Amino acid sequence: MQTTIELLTEIFSSLLKKPGIKLEMTDSPNTVAGWDSLTYPEIVSKIEEKLDIEFDFRELAGIKNIADLVYLTDSKLSKTANED
């Protein structure tokens, strides 16, 4: 089963057009070229679409790096699983 960071890697790779990119938990907009205010809305939408979850502004406001995005995504998924 695909891990969250693998899914994020796939999404970043596709939207930023960077085949072979390998995301680390410490990566952030400062270390990933192309992760900026132009691409971020699409990245977030793609994660939501793929996993059928939804992020709100307060949640996104706390995202500093990949680790935060993985943690938020996983917590959304586990919340959804608990509701089912």
Next chain:
Amino acid sequence: MPSEIQIRNAVDSDIEFVIETIVQSEKGDGDSISYCRLFNIDEDEFRKVSRKILKAGISNFEFSLSNFKIVELAGLQVAAYGAWLEGLDGVSSGMLKISAFRTFLSKGNMAYYKSSATVVDEITIKRKPGIFQFESIYILEEFRGKHIGNMLVQSLINELATKHPAVTSAHVQVIKQNSVSLQAHVKYGFQIIEEKSSLNPEILNFYLGNTRVLMEKKLR
């Protein structure tokens, strides 16, 4: 200067005045709001979205209520200005802003942004972390020329510098052709340190002019 003048931090009841501040500051010498052009929304929609963002209570970007100071005279709001320390919690103001608009606007608006932002991006100057950022000033017309803008700048700097004493400079970005704002900031002690221009005529669909300037005020 009127003696009963007060400068205070913005509170929830100031939201409408802060929205007016953002709108009027955006319009400058003209009549257009760049956000409306960027997302293909009208002024009413922009005001609605701004209200939602301000109410969310997130700090350290252009739409943070807690970053605004209000000038009050005899119980009336007459001026406002916002400032924050860039990147304080490890997230840039640019990311906060786009996260906010993405949350409160439709997919259609965001798709429009994808194409329009590439035009605007030509004169975007990335904000530097660890520097105070000023954005959105508005003074009611009848209160201009009374040094209120300077008082606001000083008040914001004093408060921010008390919290963050290691910071050595403050920045503001202005469209160069917005001569009123440019000259006002020169009077407040800011100097131009960087310019970015676009030769794409489409830039004028978004801004009053084709050049953005970064102005700096040294704090010591």
